[in-house]
Amino acid sequence: MKLLVIDTATEACSCALYLDGEIQDRYVIAPRQHTSLILPMADELLAEAGLKPTQLEGIAFGCGPGSFTGLRIACGVVQGIAFAADIPVAPISSLAALAQATYTKYGAVKVLAAIDARMHEVYWGRYKIDDKDIMRCESKEIVCAPNDISLPSEGQWYGVGTGWATYAENLKAKLGKMVQDYQGKTYPQASAMIPLALAAFQEGKIVSAEDALPVYLRNKVVQTRS
């Protein structure tokens, strides 16, 4: 399969190209530069592989949660490519991407992914590896105060994501001995999403261009006067 993956959900900006088992990728931490970087990255990867955009067979992207504008940059770019190349899209959770990367890197099989959501909240999800080495969410992904996170019932868990950098103390206090270790300075990355994307394509969890939409989690965006 010829698959392009892009992610601009957080401060990081990344792109990966999967060609029947071979992976090439680009990754930089570059806040507010995503619009300048993302298409040149994709263009470079395809050029090196001697591929035209219309030869892609699928595309995946970090659909959130994350920065609203960042999510829409990736989403807009992906909608454009998917519509123009007439290919399906696999939306991939930013929290799942963090969990999957933690499995790949540290072999962690139970992961608590937390992204700093500003406004004293975190985006939160609990992930466990399945028998196909794919991270699955074992509860709903939520946005909440660090003190209101949903707790696992037992076991040793690995924390990952910027939520762990900002709110380590709150989270550790809530989770106690269940925290095995944590890695705060980590962002979602396109190359780490490839296993998730391949699984999504295999399982038919794909959508067409217009249905590739951000998952914001935070949906109350208007201050209503009370």
Place this chain on the structure above:
Amino acid sequence: MRVLGIETSCDETGVAVYDTKQGLLGHALYSQTDIHAQYGGVVPELASRDHIRKLIPLIKTLLNESHTKPDEIDGIAYTAGPGLVGALLVGAAVGRSLAWTWQVPAIGVHHLEGHLLAAMLEEPAPSFPFLALLVSGGHTQLVEVAEIGKYIILGESVDDAAGEAFDKTAKLLGLGYPGGPALARLAEQGNPDAFNFPRPMTQRPGLDFSFSGLKTHVLTTWRAQTQNKQTRADIARAFEDAVIDTLAIKCRRALKQSGLTRLIIAGGVGANQRLRSRLGELAKEMSVSVYYPRPIFCTDNGAMIAYAGAIRLETGQSEPLAFNAYPRWPINELNYSVS
């Protein structure tokens, strides 16, 4: 050259296909007004969220209805500014990536240049040079358009834009949001002799405008009166007369000073019928020709972006793969030549 145009600068998703030989092949528009009405104004985050849901379906509809196949598109134009940054980024991201995938050039269009050139979509189209009165929700400007790509601002509002004044006054009178068109409808029932509002900044020389004082005038008048249906209509009429009169006085002055013999109207307030007929009379009296876009191309739309983009793409201009949005972008920073 056949160009797909995309407009997402504010609360309207607009798309169109313009062909430099065959003219406008189709356009489609989706307005978010209902979403924002309950908040009394545009909520930027909600606008962005809606653009990303609606843009691709709208492009699909457009291509179907205009019988355009994707491989017939030679370029993409998207509004790059000014406007709401999050909303602009949706159009820019989709537009730039469509172009990359189809391997055609893309261009980021100036929203106000789109408005200024909207009259070029009509028959007969004006030739250059002309004087443009741009009266929209965010801008009130008199612009000398020497040729495509050369825009000189002769005068502009020092405070509220004309459309903004319409909307704020409508709100004061309890007409909801966006109130401009509603206010214009109400004014039809008003007695023109009931009140007389000032014509701001017409007594001194110059081509600038000021409309913020008028709404204060509306408010004090409204408070001092028995607040019934007829007074409301009378005030609406007096307000509209004052705005239209002021615009006409400045247009006359600008035409005289510049010696230009063509006047074009652009922007949402240009949809106002009484403004159109008033400027028509002025033009007749001064022996100049006047041009208007059809009302739906006065307000935000994809057709004007497709047109302005097509002109620039034909000169060989295009954007790199790094795209961006420019929420503040003065029109006189544009400077290019088509010849």
